Amino acid sequence: MRISELTTPALLVExxxxxxxxxxxxxxxxxxxxxxxVKAHKTTALARRQQASGHSGxxxxxxxxxEVMAAAxxxxxxxxxxxxxxxxxxxxxxxxxxxxxxxxxxxxxxxAAAGGGVREVLVDVNVGLNRCGCPPERAGxxxxxxxxxxxxxxxxxxxxxxxxxxxxxxxRKRRTGEAxxxxxxxxxxxxxxxxxxxxxxxxxxxxxxxxxxxxxxALMDTAYDAVGHPFGQALSVLGTVVSVSAGHAxxxxxxxxxxxxxxxxxIDGAQVRRCADEHTTFVRDEPVRVxxxxxxxxxxxxxxxxxxERMHLVDGDTVLETWPVDMRGW
Amino acid sequence: MRISELTTPALLVExxxxxxxxxxxxxxxxxxxxxxxVKAHKTTALARRQQASGHSGxxxxxxxxxEVMAAAxxxxxxxxxxxxxxxxxxxxxxxxxxxxxxxxxxxxxxxAAAGGGVREVLVDVNVGLNRCGCPPERAGxxxxxxxxxxxxxxxxxxxxxxxxxxxxxxxRKRRTGEAxxxxxxxxxxxxxxxxxxxxxxxxxxxxxxxxxxxxxxALMDTAYDAVGHPFGQALSVLGTVVSVSAGHAxxxxxxxxxxxxxxxxxIDGAQVRRCADEHTTFVRDEPVRVxxxxxxxxxxxxxxxxxxERMHLVDGDTVLETWPVDMRGW
Numbered sequence: 001m002r003i004s005e006l007t008t009p010a011l012l013v014e015x016x017x018x019x020x021x022x023x024x025x026x027x028x029x030x031x032x033x034x035x036x037x038v039k040a041h042k043t044t045a046l047a048r049r050q051q052a053s054g055h056s057g058x059x060x061x062x063x064x065x066x067e068v069m070a071a072a073x074x075x076x077x078x079x080x081x082x083x084x085x086x087x088x089x090x091x092x093x094x095x096x097x098x099x100x101x102x103x104x105x106x107x108x109x110x111x112a113a114a115g116g117g118v119r120e121v122l123v124d125v126n127v128g129l130n131r132c133g134c135p136p137e138r139a140g141x142x143x144x145x146x147x148x149x150x151x152x153x154x155x156x157x158x159x160x161x162x163x164x165x166x167x168x169x170x171x172r173k174r175r176t177g178e179a180x181x182x183x184x185x186x187x188x189x190x191x192x193x194x195x196x197x198x199x200x201x202x203x204x205x206x207x208x209x210x211x212x213x214x215x216x217x218a219l220m221d222t223a224y225d226a227v228g229h230p231f232g233q234a235l236s237v238l239g240t241v242v243s244v245s246a247g248h249a250x251x252x253x254x255x256x257x258x259x260x261x262x263x264x265x266x267i268d269g270a271q272v273r274r275c276a277d278e279h280t281t282f283v284r285d286e287p288v289r290v291x292x293x294x295x296x297x298x299x300x301x302x303x304x305x306x307x308x309e310r311m312h313l314v315d316g317d318t319v320l321e322t323w324p325v326d327m328r329g330w
Numbered sequence: 331m332r333i334s335e336l337t338t339p340a341l342l343v344e345x346x347x348x349x350x351x352x353x354x355x356x357x358x359x360x361x362x363x364x365x366x367x368v369k370a371h372k373t374t375a376l377a378r379r380q381q382a383s384g385h386s387g388x389x390x391x392x393x394x395x396x397e398v399m400a401a402a403x404x405x406x407x408x409x410x411x412x413x414x415x416x417x418x419x420x421x422x423x424x425x426x427x428x429x430x431x432x433x434x435x436x437x438x439x440x441x442a443a444a445g446g447g448v449r450e451v452l453v454d455v456n457v458g459l460n461r462c463g464c465p466p467e468r469a470g471x472x473x474x475x476x477x478x479x480x481x482x483x484x485x486x487x488x489x490x491x492x493x494x495x496x497x498x499x500x501x502r503k504r505r506t507g508e509a510x511x512x513x514x515x516x517x518x519x520x521x522x523x524x525x526x527x528x529x530x531x532x533x534x535x536x537x538x539x540x541x542x543x544x545x546x547x548a549l550m551d552t553a554y555d556a557v558g559h560p561f562g563q564a565l566s567v568l569g570t571v572v573s574v575s576a577g578h579a580x581x582x583x584x585x586x587x588x589x590x591x592x593x594x595x596x597i598d599g600a601q602v603r604r605c606a607d608e609h610t611t612f613v614r615d616e617p618v619r620v621x622x623x624x625x626x627x628x629x630x631x632x633x634x635x636x637x638x639e640r641m642h643l644v645d646g647d648t649v650l651e652t653w654p655v656d657m658r659g660w
């Protein structure tokens with residue numbers, strides 16, 4: 001199939017860029033040094049490619065992601081890097097032979113993990129993001145509570161998400177070190193082997209974690225442009241120009257095809273003016289014709305992917321494979 | 331089933347508010363005066379409720395919406411209020427007995443409609459939104475081209491989307507009148523019976539259109555709060571508090587469960603600080619406990635709905651019905 005035959009809007013993944021991104025990351029963080037985060041693509045076919053690059057442990061953000069990964073045979077070592085109050089579906093996966101570790105940051109989440117049939121946990125520590133995670137000084141006590149509840153505590157996790165888009169490399173590295181000092185102190189109190197942290201923005205800076213939870217590196221988005229990185233923008237949304245006026249043109253890619261929390265998407269060689277439910281309005285010096293195909297680059301990949309049923313792996317004008325985005329929903 | 335048994339995040343629709351919204355709108359715009367826009371809910375079960383309120387014609391934004399409406403037996407008079415370059419799927423619906431009218435604003439979209447097997451069109455006119463739509467003075471010529479191509483031209487449409495959130499009622503009414511003067515001039519050139527326009531923000535102001543394409547009124551969102559209206563916020567996203575810290579709490583409702591283009595969601599009695607992929611961080615004076623359920627109100631309903639597989643019609647703590655959001659995708 002050719003790209004020109006696709007119904008738009010359609011998610012395109014450039015095969016060469018994807019493979020280069022995977023290879024670059026796997027060279028920097030081989031095997032278990034990387035625990036790819038599937039929330040960035042929600043696609044088991046892509047996770048399988050990451051597995052083929054040497055990574056058998058994965059990070060998930062939702063129970064559904066764990067379920068679909070396990071069902072796809074990718075459940076050898078899943079980390080739900082998130083708190084959950086009803087862990088029974090995770091317990092079912094464990095009972096069926098998957099290895100699922102979940103994050104805990106409170107007595108309630110410890111009780112939920114133990115009650116739901118999960119056997120292994122990481123203590124989630126707030127390293128400065130100020131979202132989930134217990135205070136570093138409470139990590140040891142929480143680990144003891146987890147062990148009392150019969151859980152195996154594999155170690156700690158702590159996501160320095162507030163540092164992913166710090167553009168100055170020296171500042172990013174220094175602050176990552178400060179955040180990881182908090183996590184290492186907690187790890188000493190908690191015990192276990194695992195110190196899980198990091199992301200695409202800090203994958204080179206975070207030399208303290210035993211494993212890095214990067215996800216965006218595979219497909220990339222324009223929000224990371226401010227941070228120097230060696231990854232190519234592999235994901236775009238293919239659109240069709242449906243209307244052309246004197247001062248602007250409109251493509252059929254809108255709010256329901258684009259994650260908008262990081263702002264407007266971009267189109268190479270054009271200025272994007274605004275988006276509506278099914279439309280992106282843009283201006284281009286070069287003439288635009290009705291029916292022309294355009295590539296719209298989302299500012300944030302993760303919520304963009306969650307809006308699409310499938311993504312197409314492409315090379316030039318050829319559609320090589322079509323992958324269901326099979327980890328959507330909860 | 332009780333709300334407390336639902337997996338979160340989950341879309342909730344308050345039955346009483348929904349029914350009141352539908353009744354209020356149907357009283358103001360009875361029968362064919364309203365052509366409900368399904369893009370705001372993407373749910374045939376809800377469209378069926380709108381049909382039961384007296385409206386048999388519907389507005390769609392995508393080909394998929396037309397297909398699913400027709401398959402659900404709601405295809406008596408569908409308007410695709412959008413331009414399309416490949417109309418063959420619409421033509422198939424027409425061949426199968428649905429009535430589908432599509433918008434055209436260029437020779438290319440006229441050719442696509444005729445070539446795809448669509449029989450009826452509206453000429454889409456730019457009334458100041460500056461998105462799709464031909465200049466008013468070109469509408470007559472386009473209608474002639476459509477008729478030459480064998481198409482039935484039912485009239486015109488022109489969406490005053492730029493006026494939906496104008497908060498001053500006098501200004502909104504005056505400017506709606508100016509926009510509709512452009513549309514009426516085009517209608518005189520085009521001929522036909524239909525003058526289709528309007529939305530929830532201007533449904534009372536637009537006394538010139540023969541039918542109003544309102545959609546948001548059914549579920550409503552907080553973006554319309556600036557505009558005085560009689561509709562209740564029927565839609566919310568139910569979340570579970572998964573983490574509580576000294577200064578904030580976190581619910582499991584994030585960017586993948588919320589349309590973010592109109593900004594942050596809100597939580598009654600709390601201040602929302604930020605959202606991440608699967609999290610909303612908020613602050614509340616009243617204590618928050620882990621496991622507590624919260625209702626998150628999205629700033630923009632339409633893209634929020636597109637992120638969910640289903641919505642639950644609720645009354646108090648009871649889940650009355652669960653409806654698939656069956657018009658997602660393209």
